Amino acid sequence: MKKTNARERLLGTAADLFTERGYGAVGINEIIAKSETAKASFYHHFPSKENLCLTWLEETHARSDTRHDAILNEPGDAEEKVIHYFASLKEWMKTKDFRGCPFTNTVSSLDKASPPISEQIELHKLSIRDFFSALAREMAPAGSASRRLGTTFFLLYSGATTEAQNLRSNWPIDAAVESVRHLISASKEASAKA
Amino acid sequence: MKKTNARERLLGTAADLFTERGYGAVGINEIIAKSETAKASFYHHFPSKENLCLTWLEETHARSDTRHDAILNEPGDAEEKVIHYFASLKEWMKTKDFRGCPFTNTVSSLDKASPPISEQIELHKLSIRDFFSALAREMAPAGSASRRLGTTFFLLYSGATTEAQNLRSNWPIDAAVESVRHLISASKEASAKA
């Protein structure tokens, strides 16, 4: 039943609990209890709760990053890729009971500022923006217009995630998809006119 | 020095501390100490910390709502009103040290679900969307297009707030304004063509 590795068990249950209720609302006592691990083992692998959080965010970011690379290298239309990305966000929200972005939630829930965590969050957010920018560049190669388009996708994605969490509903994501669709077709018309 | 009313003092310092560090990271001991109030007086006016939070959100929402009404009844161009609203968000972020929406932050920082607080947050968010929808209706009276436009403004506003907090910078808000400007001019062209 137990995974053999105590470190993996700790990270796994910490990931579950942090995404479920947020960094601030979960104590290490609960983490070690749910992962069936001794407290001494926890402090053997992690110097502090904050470092556990950092490690969790790093691993989450790494997974997200390789997924973005895979999507970009995949064959297929950039427009479809963007729409599909929003669709998978809907799935995520449904399975995670409408808790939004782990990174954003961690920022809100941090009691005191922690430079390494803040840096990791910035890194992650900028990489998401870059992902959308790459897709935008693919579908509207004209310079300044595609730059704005990518950032607009990014902001719509962030807003949709935030408000789906606040309103405990997926309609903001559907609305964001509608906006994205409209933006794409409008940009096509503009480039056809030029 | 002290305001005469203990209740007002408590609400004021609670508002400051909650917006500064979030609901979860602030205890009532700190609130009563900073407001120079006895603990017994606190529990005389508020049944619990959670109720204090609810009251704070209610008052914040009420202020926001009357401000929206004032803006809508003001003379002036709807387009300028939207842009100006984003500009005042930039001011807010600067003075509040890049802490984002109090309502969104409270959702992330809540340890356990609280129905009255969740309802208050939904109410507030829907009222912001309605505000943007009213402005969109003013500048593009065509039915379905203005509906989408208002929701797009709302999502861009939310995303800009969230990411300005995450990245501790105002560039997401500037980018959102650029997107809004582009959307408005595109919608003008579309209605001119029809």
Added chain:
DNA sequence: GACGAACCATACAGACTTGTCTGTTGGGTT
């Protein structure tokens, strides 16, 4: 077979949390 790493259980320190309780002070009203 010996060494060391990883793991286990458990007790503890010290500071923190929300909320309760007792008792006092002082101004305003009846």
Added chain:
DNA sequence: AACCCAACAGACAAGTCTGTATGGTTCGTC
């Protein structure tokens, strides 16, 4: 004068939190 009520101070309960310390067990490798 009697009463009410807001506000005060401060101790207390019962529990939480992170992190440390002690000591014992299992297991792979030299």
